Structure formats: C-alpha cells, structure tokens
Amino acid sequence: MTISFKVNGISHEVDSNRAIDRLIDFLHDDLGLSGTKFCCGIGICRACTVASIRTPNETATPVISCATALAMVDGTEITTIEGVTPKEGLLPIQEAFLQEFSFQCGYCAPGYVIASQIFLDGLRKLGSLPSDLDAAIEKAVGSHICRCTGYVRYYDAIRKTAEAMFAKEGSHNG
Template sequence: MTISLTVNGVAYQIDDSRADDKLVDFLHEDLNLTGTKFCCGIGVCRACTVQVSKPPNPATTPMISCSTALGILDGSVVSTIESVAQDGVLDEVQQAFLDNFSFQCGYCTPGFVMASRMFLDDLRAQPVPADQLEDAMMAAIGSHICRCTGYVRYFEALRPLAEAANTGQEGQR
C-alpha cells in the first residue's frame, strides 16, 4: 500500500510504513524543501504552515506540517512556500511583507505567507463586512508566533491586500 501525495505540483507515492512520519520531515529530508520551518514541533507556533486541499474539494486549508502525519494526507495536494514566487517574482503577500519590513529574522515568515495567501483567497471567494475585516485577519494569522515581535508589521502589510481582496478592488491600488 502507498500514500499518494502531490507537493508543489509533483506527485509522490510513499510507502504506507511511513504513515506516522511528519509532513515537515518528508518535505525537508525527502524533497529538500526546507522553506517550511520546523520550530516548536507541537503545532503551536505555526511556522510550519503549508496549504492543503483534498480533491475533489478544491478548498484549501492551513496545515501544521510539524504535527501532521503523512498517513492522513493520502490523496491531498500540498503547497509549500517554495511554490509561491513564480519565475523569480514575489507573490503579492511576499512583496507586501518585504515592503513593510514585516520580519526580522524571517523564520516565521513562510507560515505567515502561506496563511495570509489562503486568507486572501477566502476573502475573494467570500467577502466579510468591512467592520469584521480586522477580526478575520486575526483569525487567519493572529495565532502565528513571531519571536522577533513583528506582528504589527505583518498586520500592516496584510491590511491593504485584505481590503482590496474584500472589495474586489485588486489591481486598483
């Protein structure tokens, strides 16, 4: 038996004897995708957040890769931070974080980027009332831990993107 998994567009078959292996270990050790960071190891800090969907449902969800066993990901599609920039061009979230000096050491940044991208996708699909946008941002990235205390700058960088996504005004900034 095998576990079928797609990571950043590439399909993998993993022997089911590895069902208890953690996703972050598979990403680092087998695929040499080290952008997803291992920090607390118990799913609290969220530095290891990746994007996961399980067809036929196209909806994506943030997944904590340090405490997620490969066995529960059978049939899933995983996107990591390595899939975000295209042809050397930063994604809008990455660029906003860079422009706003959101991070210091950058260790937590991949988790913030992945969660923020999913948040913006969700806003585009289902906008929230303007007076609930701050709460929605808090729900999306508020539980991520930044040991350098860059929280305010992450929120400041994300806010204009969230406002544009929430109102369909993207590209008119």
C-alpha cells in the same frame, strides 16, 4: 499499500510503513524543500504551515506540517512556500510584508505567507472584505508566533493587501 499526495504539483507515493513520519521531515529530507521551517516541533508556533487541498474541495486549508503524519495527507495537494511563490517575482502579500518590514529574522515568514495567502484567496472567493477585517485577519493568522514581535506589521501588510486587492478588482469591475 501506499500513501499518495502531491507537493507543489508533483505526485509522490510513500509506503504505508511511513504513515507516522512527519510531513515536514518528508519535505526537508526526501524533497529537499527547506523553506517550510521547523521551529517548536509540536504545532504551536505555525512556522511550518503549508497549504492543503483535499479533492473535491477546492479551498486550501492551513496544515501544521511538524504535527501532521504522512497518513493524514493521503489524497491531498500540498503547497509549500516554494510552490506558492511565483517563479519570477513575489506574491502581493510577500511584497507587502517586505514593504511593511513585517519580520526581522524571517523564520516565521513562510508560515505567515502561506496562511495569509489562504486567507486572501478565501476573501477573493467571497468577493468582498468582511465587515470586521481586523477580526478576520486575527482568525487567519492570530495563532502564528513571531519571536521578533512583528505582529502589527504582519497584520498591517495583510490588511493593506486585502484592501488593495478589492480596490484593484473594483476598478476593473466598475
């Protein structure tokens, strides 16, 4: 029996005897993908957040890879920071984080990028900003821990990116 899943669009199969191995260890040790950060090891800080899609659902959800066994990702598509970042350039949210000086050490940044991009993609599917954007941002990334205390700057960057996304889309629709 095997566990099958994709990481950044590439199919992988592991023997079921690895069912309890952590996803983050597979990403680091088997695939050499070190962008997903290991920090607390117990799923609290969220530095290790990756995106997961389970077919037929097309909506990504955040997954805490340090606390997720490989058995739990069977049949999913996982996207890491390496897979979400365009080959050339950066995502608008990454640019915003840089412009707002959101982080100092950057250790939490990959988790914030993944969670923020999932949030922004969800807003795009809704087609509008929520009436309380700040509360929605808090719900999306409020559990992420930044030891350098970049919270306000992260939130400002997410808010500005969301607002710009709809201002840009609105100019194309009008």
